Amino acid sequence: MSFFTSRLAAACIAVAAMVSPAVGQDLELSIIAPAGAGGGWDAAARALQDAMVKSGNARSVQVQNVPGAGGTVGLAQFAQSARGSDDQLLVGGITMVGAILTNNSPVDLSSVTPLARLTGDPLVVVVPKASPDQTLADLTAAIKGDVANTIWAGGSAGGADHILAALITQAAGADPSKVNYVAYSGGGEALAAMLGGQVTAGISGYGEWQGQIESGDLRALAISYPEPIEGIAAQPLKAQGVDVELVNWRGVFAGPDIPDETKAALSTAIANTVKSPEWQEILKARGWTDYYAPADEFATFIASENERVGATLRAIGLAK
Amino acid sequence: MDALTQLFHGFGAAILPMNLLFAAIGVLLGTAVGVLPGIGPALTVALLLPVTFQLDPGGSLIMFAGIYYGGMYGGSTTAILLNTPGEAASVVTALEGNRMARSGRGGPALATAALGSFVAALIATAGLAFLAPWLVKVAVRFGPWDYFGLMLIAFVTVSATFGSSPLRGLTSLALGLWLGLIGIDQLTGQTRLTFGVPNLFDGIEVTTLAVGLFAIGEALHVVSRHAFAPEKPIPIKGSVWMTRKDWGRSWKPWLRGAAIGFPIGALPAGGAEIPTFLSYTAERKLSRHPEEFGTGAIEGVAGPEAANNASAAGSLVPLLTLGLPTSATAAVMLAGFQQYNIQPGPLLFVQHADLVWALIASLFIANVMLLVLNLPLVGLWVQLLKIPMPWLYAGILVFATMGTIAANPSVVELLLLSGFGVLGFIMRRYDYPVAPVIVGLILGPMADSQLRRALQMSLGDPMVLFRHPGSAIMIVIAALALLAPFLFRGLAALRKEED
Known part of the structure; x- marks a missing residue:
């Protein structure tokens, strides 16, 4: 219970003293992870917490989990409680963009203040070891031949994995509304379906299936990153003639209607954290790819992602 | 024999004083958070992750394992004593356990739970050590059709077992299945029956339903009946410890429970709830005292x-x-592995053999520690039952409510909890079993998703359920279990006519 009361206390202090701190060392922040313990956003929030405190860019940081509905429950709560606040942050990512559209969420990312894009992980397209598809070209030919019989496995419906499956189907010259995508609660459960040979192909974050790819149980055909990544043998979709790129990005947001100087202070603290060796060490340990972009660039990026994800979801028939 | 030598080395590492200390801290913390509803082992491990980053990987993973096992032990204590299951896997324990506690046999109930957990965890940890690589090959072969067959068996056996008649059981189950539909559909991401309330998007929380139906419903029921009765605490009958007869009646269920729990737990989508329900059904069928079930x-x-x-x-x-986490706690433990640059997966046993075996060895040690910690506590816990009833039930109400809001701080959650409490009271009043509602809520969405996944993979052909031997056999068993009682009754009636 203690962290709820202390969060309340932190909020009271924020209301009492609306002074934006000039130096990062004074920051006492709380980060909302709009997912349960164990998820990607929870990991990102706790990693940011760790790096900000250790690199001296904040005095104390607390993480609160508000799980639900692809992050939209946490987003809705944050948009209300963090209005004008100088000490509250929210972690989010591409899945949230999709969830806002599929759930008809009343609150979207335009109502919060983007601060920085942090990480961007490649998704990987794999087939089981015994699959007849040896290359990406084999797979796209199979899709073009019989789109319904190409069964995909991946994470939640309308999430990044699903969107990539639809984009690849479209690029292969088939109807994206016919994509046969079997949604699992996460990469883990989808992995069992892949290893059991129940599906044709699978999509997940590269890190989640790295072990099976290295052991040869899964064959990686392509990654969704625009450029090749060091240490990953699979080449980008783009380099293999499928003009699709998708990055599973995560970023951090501040509340709605914050004063410019607050935004500047928070952005600086995060920019300094991202440059710190502590953060780089975490990225390496977790296998995350640095995808930092400052506030303004991040805001433009979200607008374009929103457009693209929306168009894909409409093509699949998951959003109106 | 290779595994045995490896395990021996593992014990060598786990028995280092520092690692023993971490295991002890882990089981203490785990038991504590298991007893308190609302703070689960998953959150505890998540909070500890940054702290343990400084430690060596072995030590912190050993501590996490202790928390994991400890949480499983602790959950049964509140279920038995207060009828407040802290987690879905303890729901079934509350059924008979709380009845025992209220008839003055709380001590033996707690003792058999602790000893049974010990024996089963011992067997299952041995299974983990020696069967894991083989078992996992079988487990990934388990397709959505097979899961659906397993769910059908669970539905049929549960509705037939709980309650005074199959019809009442099925009615309760249907209610649970309906509650299970609420929320975002996993396969399409669309919301169902949420009426635009964001708190319902993720569905009804199992613990909210369980605590509402069990603890609050029970409290209301007791209040409604004891309004004018004089206050008196529950007397403790006989010994606090298990008698020879208790031992005789317990050891087989322990072994059967372990045999049911381990393989289903090892399935990528098995979970801890199905085995508890199946075990309860099996014990009720096999018991020489079936009349005692429910009391x-x-x-x-x-x-x-x-x-x-x-x-x-x-x-x-x-x-x-x-590298596939099947529970929230396992997911956080996975993050724990990753922070040391260790990726669980097919190569883990090869690349980090020493670490894995130290972890498995420390699971054995944590298990012994838990028994040593929990058995003496039994005598202390049962003192709780000496509290006069009105006080005890007032305490339960506060405890249950606080736990629920701690887990999910929202007004909607509180309203749901109260609503389920009233529902539990009404169901008790009219003799409908409450457990099938919870089974429906947990397994309904799983059965729904698995059936639709199966159909999606077969391009809409329902025969897929019968083409795979596993699912075909399970569906036939489920059908037999549903129809057999009626058939036998019909045959008996026929024979009577012939006589």
Whole structure:
């Protein structure tokens, strides 16, 4: 219970003293992870917490989990409680963009203040070891031949994995509304379906299936990153003639209607954290790819992602 | 024999004083958070992750394992004493366990739960050590059709077992299935029956339903009947410890519970709940005292408690061999591995053999520690029951409500809890079993998703369920279990006519 009361206390202090701190060392922040313990956003929030405190860019940081509905429950709560606040942050990512559209969420990312894009992980397209598809070209030919019989496995419906499956189907010259995508609660459960040979192909974050790819149980055909990544043998979709790129990005947001100087202070603290060796060490340990972009660039990026994800979801028939 | 030598080396590492200390801290913390509803082992491990970053990987993973096992132990205590299951896997324990506690046999109930957990965890940890690589190959072969068959068996057996008649059981189950529909559909991401309330998007929280139906419903029921009765605490009958008869009635359920719990826990989508329900059904069918079920049968505590601990060990099989977390706690433990640059998966046993075996060895040690910690506590815990009833139930109400809001701080959650409390009271008043509602809520969405996945993979052909031998056999068993009682009754009637 203690962290709820202390969060309340932190909020009271924020209301009492609306002074934006000039130096990062004074920051006492709380980060909302709009997912349960164990998820990607929870990991990102706790990693940011760790790096900000250790690199001296904040005095104390607390993480609160508000799980639900692809992050939209946490987003809705944050948009209300963090209005004008100088000490509250929210972690989010591409899945949230999709969830806002599929759930008809009343609150979207335009109502919060983007601060920085942090990480961007490649998704990987794999087939089981015994699959007849040896290359990406084999797979796209199979899709073009019989789109319904190409069964995909991946994470939640309308999430990044699903969107990539639809984009690849479209690029292969088939109807994206016919994509046969079997949604699992996460990469883990989808992995069992892949290893059991129940599906044709699978999509997940590269890190989640790295072990099976290295052991040869899964064959990686392509990654969704625009450029090749060091240490990953699979080449980008783009380099293999499928003009699709998708990055599973995560970023951090501040509340709605914050004063410019607050935004500047928070952005600086995060920019300094991202440059710190502590953060780089975490990225390496977790296998995350640095995808930092400052506030303004991040805001433009979200607008374009929103457009693209929306168009894909409409093509699949998951959003109106 | 290779595994045995490796395990021996593992014990060598686990028995280092520092690692023993970490295991002890882990089981203490785990038991504490298991007893308190609302703060689960998953959140505890998540909070500890940054702290343990400084430690060596072995030490902190050993501590996490202690928390994991400890949480499973602790959950049964509140279920038995306060009828407040802290987690879904302890729901079944509350059924018979609380009846036993209220008839003055709380001590034996707690003891059989602790010993059963110990025995089952021991067997299942041995299973993890020696069978994991083989078991995982079988487990990934389990397709959506097979899961659907397993769910059907669970539905049929549960609705036939709980309650005074199958019809009442099925009615309760249907209510649970309906509650299970609420929320975002996993396969399409669309919301169902949420009426635009964001708090319902993720569905009804199982613990909210369980605590509402069990603890609050029970409290209301007691209040409605005891309004004018004089206050008196529950007397403790006989010994606090298990008698020879209790032992005799407990050991087989422990073994059966372990046998049911471990393999199902090892399935990538098995979970800890199905085995507890199946174990309860099995014990009720096999018991020589079936009439005691519903009034406090020790087999009904021993079996399910063994099953839930065995499944906890089972769920480490996919975590260690596939990197596939099947519970929230396992997911956080996975993050724990990753922070040391260790990726659980097919190569883990090869690349980090020493670490894995130290972890498995420390699971054995944590298990012994838990028994040593919990058995003496039994005598202390049962003192709780000496509290006069009105005080005790007032305490339960506060405890249950606080736990629910701690887990999910929202007004909607509180309203749901009260609503389920009233529902539980009404169901008790009109003699409908409450457990099938919870089974429906947990398994309904799983059965729904698995059936639709199966159909999606077969391009809409329902025969897929019969083309795979596993699912075909399970569906036939489920159909037989549903129809057999009626058939036997019909045959008996026929014979009577012939006579």
